[in-house]
Amino acid sequence: MKEPLKITFLGTGTSQGVPVIGSNHPVCLSKDPRDNRLRVSIMISWEGYNYVVDCGPDFRQQMLRHRVTRLDGILFTHEHADHTAGLDDIRPFFFRQGDIPIFAHQRVADSLRKRFDYIFAEANRYPGAPAVEVNIVKKDRPFKIGDIAAIPIEANHNRIQVFGFRLLDFTYLTDVKTIDEAEKEKIYGTKVLVVNALREEPHHSHFNLEEALGFIDDIKPERAYLTHISHLLGFHEEVEKKLPDGVHLAYDNLVIEV
Numbered sequence: 001m002k003e004p005l006k007i008t009f010l011g012t013g014t015s016q017g018v019p020v021i022g023s024n025h026p027v028c029l030s031k032d033p034r035d036n037r038l039r040v041s042i043m044i045s046w047e048g049y050n051y052v053v054d055c056g057p058d059f060r061q062q063m064l065r066h067r068v069t070r071l072d073g074i075l076f077t078h079e080h081a082d083h084t085a086g087l088d089d090i091r092p093f094f095f096r097q098g099d100i101p102i103f104a105h106q107r108v109a110d111s112l113r114k115r116f117d118y119i120f121a122e123a124n125r126y127p128g129a130p131a132v133e134v135n136i137v138k139k140d141r142p143f144k145i146g147d148i149a150a151i152p153i154e155a156n157h158n159r160i161q162v163f164g165f166r167l168l169d170f171t172y173l174t175d176v177k178t179i180d181e182a183e184k185e186k187i188y189g190t191k192v193l194v195v196n197a198l199r200e201e202p203h204h205s206h207f208n209l210e211e212a213l214g215f216i217d218d219i220k221p222e223r224a225y226l227t228h229i230s231h232l233l234g235f236h237e238e239v240e241k242k243l244p245d246g247v248h249l250a251y252d253n254l255v256i257e258v
């Protein structure tokens with residue numbers, strides 16, 4: 001590949017999104033567009049390829065916002081609804097392109113099969129239902145997306161296993177609470193790292209800000225971006241000022257090149 005990877009932050013919010021429905025929290029009422037966060041997802045684009053990581057309930061809006069006309073595949077981090085609930089909205093891509101490749105842990109594929117049985121059905125398919133081509137991701141097996149390798153990185157979201165992905169000099173991790181040393185080895189040397197930072201208070205299944213910054217300090221990328229952000233972390237503008245050099249809060253519609 002000759003072009004850099006273009007990373008589009010489609011969503012940078014935690015599971016309920018920001019604003020939270022019905023909330024009067026000042027961050028939920030903020031007029032700064034960077035404080036409006038759809039459910040977490042990125043699109044990775046290069047040379048005509050578009051892959052997304054996760055496909056949450058805001059997927060349709062995210063595809064429309066960025067006028068995406070082609071989708072080459074979906075990489076899933078884990079099965080939680082804020083990462084998977086938009087799967088039905090691959091329909092327009094399916095109608096144009098045929099079965100849409102998905103890349104997921106066996107457990108995640110099984111969960112999707114239960115929740116979206118009509119997408120996976122082999123007989124008596126409902127006309128208009130989309131279909132997927134399932135690719136099972138295993139911890140130590142890099143796989144190909146387009147013409148590059150995706151390296152799965154295993155981490156823990158409390159008791160749930162999650163996958164992050166390294167693509168060349170870019171690494172994306174979300175919903176991480178702990179990660180083993182052997183998996184960190186796969187990340188060292190990455191130039192750009194995206195990692196989740198929920199809020200300042202500790203949480204049972206997510207890095208808080210301090211844990212995320214500690215992890216970034218360990219990996220030492222050239223640049224790092226925080227995502228999967230709760231309104232409780234505070235206003236974008238104020239939090240951004242407090243971050244160390246080279247570390248930024250991601251926000252929806254931010255585009256970076258790696």
Ligand SMILES: [Zn+2]
Nearest residue numbers: 015080082175
């Ligand atoms: Zn999540």
